[in-house]
Amino acid sequence: MPRISDQEKADFKQAVYEIVAAIPSGKVSTYGEIARLAGFPGYQRMVGRILREVSDEMGLPCHRVLNSQGRLVPGWAEQSELLKDEGITLKPSGCVDMRKFGWNPMDNIDEI
DNA sequence: AGTTTGACTGGAG
């Protein structure tokens, strides 16, 4: 039994779209981070499920969403090129350096 | 209605 209503589920889905669309080029985010920003901490798997469903549609930059380890999506060969085009380099291990490319929404504030 | 699965996570070998 879902712990959230269908309405909340729809809101969550919408929030995920908004957040992913807000990730600036050259930066990356994580499933857990997005779930938190959407207001549903602990729903990383749902984020993954949602992004998997859209994949190539809506023009969402879902290639900028990685797991907490900075690891790329398994079975998506193009992703590394998409990231590379934005200036995101991969470590020898094939992972992204989250400390360097991780997106912090607060970056916009700038003048605090 | 019970079990398995997955674009997850953090920690343990």
Place this chain on the structure above:
DNA sequence: CCTCCAGCCAAAC
């Protein structure tokens, strides 16, 4: 760096 595992939550079986 690798794999394995428990915890997680909704969807798919």
